[in-house]
Amino acid sequence: MDLIEALRSIGEPTRLRVLALLAHGELAVGELVDILAMSQPRLSRHMKFLTSAGLVERLPEGAWVFYRLPAVGKGRELVDAILPFLPAEHPEYVRDLERLTVVKQARAQAAEDYFNRQAESWDDVRGQHYPAEAVEAALLKAAGDVPAKFMVDLGTGTGRMLTLFADKAERAEGIDLSHKMLTIARSNLAESGAQNASVRHGDVTAPPFEDGVADLVIIHQVLHYMDRPERVISEAARILKPDGRLLVVDFAPHKHEFLRTEHEHRRLGLSDEEITRWTGAAGLVSLDPIRFQSSEEDGLTVNIWTADKRSETEEQAA
Secondary structure (H helix, E strand, O other), rough: OOHHHHHHHHOHHHHHHHHHHOOOOEEEEEHHHHHHHHHHHHHHHHHHHHHHHHEEEEEEEEEEEEEEOOOHHHHHHHHHHHHHHHHHOOOOHHHHHHHHHHHHHHHHHHHHHHHHHHHHHHHHHOOOOOOHHHHHHHHHHOOOOEEEEEEEEEEOOOOHHHHHHHHHEEEEEEEEEEEHHHHHHHHHHHHHHHOOOEEEOOOOOOOOOOOOOEEEEEEEEHHOOOOOOHHHHHHHHHHHEEEEEEEEEEEEEOOOOOOHHOOOOOOOOOOOOHHHHHHOOOEEOOOOOEEEEEOOOOOOOOEEEEEEEEEEHHHHHH
């Protein structure tokens, strides 16, 4: 990193505002334009300076472009060192955060409306883009042979993972933000006779569980809806016991823009590198992913990523 270039890039009011916003999570170009109330060409010039200096990362994804702070490195260290000095009470910073809140609320409302509309046919909607039966069989195998005393399903939807794993867990609980989804999940659990499973309202970025309580955590087709998927993985790691296992099912990177515009996908898939980085940062050890590639030329690839939490002995040895 060129320190002089980095300091020149930071030393401009609008760019400082951008860095302050990105400290709260990645944002799309259009969202930054709305929050900062400036034209896209003008914003692009500022982002070019910040990207060139290594202070932000540019992530093209389909028709959208996202920006975020670097996860690690000298650029991130410099940003983290400077942000505490920003005048949080300054009217511009206060207004930016207010507008950021509005943007996030609009995202959340759009997602909630979508899930409520789709709740009745959710399993069909979620399964129409990949071989659900094959994925579920692989999930059961990846979970291992030892029954889990307690399993958690983050973003349970209609409770499909809870019914699927009913015989592999002594007790299972799923959380979801959609009340309509939870109503359907409760009905499905009752119909399946899975008396060891239950659901409750909860946020996957702040699940209502104590540290180190779960032997198995599943995140099934959830992360592509999230602003900050790494927070969900971090929380999954938090609630896992030592030697516990995390199973993540999601799409590999793709270019199906209609899933964003019609189905509220925030991300067009997730890469192995992202999952490995997030699980590693959360203290988990990643295993080789299992892939289900579509036979169609423009089909979607679905991955199962597995990550284990080290035992206390392994932690001490490390």
